[in-house]
Amino acid sequence: MDRIGPIAGNFVAALVPATLAVLGVFIANLPLSVFGGLLPAPQLALMPVYFWCLVRPDLMRPFTAFIIGVLEDLFSGGPPGIWGAAFVITYAFVDRQRDSFAGLSGAAAILGFGVALLVCSGTAYAIISVYYWQLPPLAVLLMQIAVSMLLYIPGASFMGFVHRRFVGPLRSDF
Numbered sequence: 001m002d003r004i005g006p007i008a009g010n011f012v013a014a015l016v017p018a019t020l021a022v023l024g025v026f027i028a029n030l031p032l033s034v035f036g037g038l039l040p041a042p043q044l045a046l047m048p049v050y051f052w053c054l055v056r057p058d059l060m061r062p063f064t065a066f067i068i069g070v071l072e073d074l075f076s077g078g079p080p081g082i083w084g085a086a087f088v089i090t091y092a093f094v095d096r097q098r099d100s101f102a103g104l105s106g107a108a109a110i111l112g113f114g115v116a117l118l119v120c121s122g123t124a125y126a127i128i129s130v131y132y133w134q135l136p137p138l139a140v141l142l143m144q145i146a147v148s149m150l151l152y153i154p155g156a157s158f159m160g161f162v163h164r165r166f167v168g169p170l171r172s173d174f
Contacts, residue, residue: 013167017052017060020159021045021068029075040140042148043117045072047155049087050116053094054102055163065091082127090120113152117145 024044033039045068052060069084076083094101094116104112121141129135 014059016167017048018064021048025071025075039147040144042151046120047152050094050113051159053091062088062091079131082124086120086123089123090116093119110152114149117148121145
């Protein structure tokens with residue numbers, strides 16, 4: 001990593017959060033199920049959006065969150081724009097509450113992600129309700145929130161490792 005120049009280092013550092021989020025989109029929408037379809041797919045793409053919005057907002061911008069949401073729409077088979085809008089609204093919420101969320105640790109940090117997840121899921125639920133003119137079942141949404149919160153624990157640890165090992169050393173003062 002020491003041989004990477006400052007401009008190349010900034011470019012690589014900027015790609016890491018978006019790449020992790022796109023990877024989350026792909027993994028969450030694979031046509032495989034570990035639990036035989038009993039549990040809904042978690043919001044793996046929201047985890048990097050939330051994490052990097054708090055840790056390095058310069059590397060996760062609202063436009064990036066929107067593109068990740070649109071990819072989620074495309075791969076999940078839903079109407080385009082629902083998750084894109086939900087991710088941008090969640091990004092704006094987390095951005096405004098950054099001081100509160102950034103100070104959280106341990107179980108409180110997981111609850112902070114849970115609040116952001118509720119904002120995102122609630123936004124998507126409201127948009128879908130208006131789009132289809134009916135209320136989708138809440139049980140599926142609540143299960144998705146529970147699964148996503150459980151998976152945020154190893155996800156945040158992994159992203160913290162990536163930040164310390166790869167992104168942090170690539171910082172420059174330019």
